[in-house]
Amino acid sequence: MTTTTSLTNHQVRLAARPVGMPTRDNWRFTDEPVPPLTDGDVLVKTLALSLDPAMRGWMNEGKSYIPPVGIDEVMRAGGVGVVIDSRNPQFPVGAHVSGSLGVQTHCLVPGADIRRAGLAPIDTRVGSLTQWLNVLGMPGMTGYFGLMDVGQPRAGETLVVSGAAGAVGQTVGQLAKILGLRAVGIAGGKAKCDWVVNELGFDACIDYKAGPIKDALRQACPNGVDIYFDNVGGEILDTVLTRINRKARIVICGAISQYNNTTPVKGPSNYMSLLVNRARMEGIVVFDYADRYPQAITEMAGYLREGRMKSKEDVVEGIDTFPETLLKLFNGENFGKLVLKVADA
């Protein structure tokens, strides 16, 4: 029998629902003792957390693909950690795991909740801890299934992806290149655009901060757009809709430009381009593909090993920086997948 004592769990809880951009007042920090384990339980020490645009949606009330985080609940977050105590033979002490750990230093996963928390062992020989939050984690899976299943790519087609230097975007564009498509990114600032082209091997990357993207998009996509993988919504979605080809597929993965609106979401004015072009706009939620993660991870790990895929993370240290670090996503300040480092491995 193992019992854990004298460990303190430091937590970030949702104190109030934000209006517009979240502020420090929306959060509350708490400390509580880690309770003793019972049979089946696993105690994970959080090493790093994935900060994702979707978190903004989880802070809102209302129906979505997942229930909102309740007021006073620990903020939901995917993460990686190490098992430091266990009453569960599937998760021995010392094992590295990923799962929905929450924004807290320790996560006690009850035996009955292992599956709900998505707790799964990770092999750090296959990828680093932060890669397991990026191309081998939720963003990678989102990009993989969003492109493969919803986008239905064919060699020779042109793919455009917004948020190209972000976690999902980097996966999508690199996968598209591997599959023989022309890959065009949209990102904010010259540094990101240069990296997307020079390091990730995209064919072009458009800097949306340099002005309206219309002309650059036309130049970068001389044969039009067959797949648009949208992470941002707003004006960029509307502009890409003017360039789509017959039977194009628009993958709706996110709309980060609209998440902190205090006015109604800007719907795509040019949606009738779907009719003109017999095109399709379709949503992706990664959780639907959970049964197929292992196969996709194996494939992505192969690309990593072969050097055909790169994985860039933007790591910020300290759980107490969470309120400000999260905002980097909405200000476009993150360069690569945004990771909050909570403890040393």
Next chain:
Amino acid sequence: MTTTTSLTNHQVRLAARPVGMPTRDNWRFTDEPVPPLTDGDVLVKTLALSLDPAMRGWMNEGKSYIPPVGIDEVMRAGGVGVVIDSRNPQFPVGAHVSGSLGVQTHCLVPGADIRRAGLAPIDTRVGSLTQWLNVLGMPGMTGYFGLMDVGQPRAGETLVVSGAAGAVGQTVGQLAKILGLRAVGIAGGKAKCDWVVNELGFDACIDYKAGPIKDALRQACPNGVDIYFDNVGGEILDTVLTRINRKARIVICGAISQYNNTTPVKGPSNYMSLLVNRARMEGIVVFDYADRYPQAITEMAGYLREGRMKSKEDVVEGIDTFPETLLKLFNGENFGKLVLKVADA
């Protein structure tokens, strides 16, 4: 050798592109002699023309699924007529035909343009002339392939269709009922709604003129919406998006509420419901299915014969009323498929 002389063709030409709602000033009436026929030509006397919301789009400049009507060109229109002179053995004098006749009393189809004009014989024993412009014509084909191929209906699902008393809407709802779906219409005014339910057999019909449709939609669709066949766009599309089910299909067929806008089209603010519900929004252009019209017409004709499908037309007489009659579509004044009668059979 047959030569036609002394026949005058009375025509309606596009004089100027409208801004907002078309006015009589956008049109010009012309008369010109019907030229002599050469080998392969067919001369059709127009009996009735199909007036469709899509005509508004054809009046605009810019890329669409079909080139715009040029200034001074005869306005494009589908219609039915009778062959009164022919140098083409496939279209003997006396035969009834349908095709892109244009808004004119006579249509001389050159032999080389038979296919482009979609000229095809019609059998008036199978359906009346006006039915050949409705459920057996373009609107019927649009409804058929939009529902079958894009909507992918399954028995037991709930379908919602806007413009339910219009040409496409009546086809879609009745087909859905035949296929075992729950069919809910949206139409303007009590008379149309009553007819949609009592005569066409829809399960419910919501009067959008009676106020916001939100509550009525919830009541009419207790199990949510699996297919939304959209003919109108605007607020109605946005409201239906709040009620769609997982894996719903939104068929984008038209957006009549937006066609006469002088401000930008209202994009669907709630399009992120596509993500939440892993749903799809996809455009339909009927011409893509031309190869399959014969099979669909046979099926629809069977339903007509068996009394399982009704076909209601709103017939207005006189080619010179065209400018005003067309507006009935945009004012919602037509009750059934809008037909312009040009001559007696």
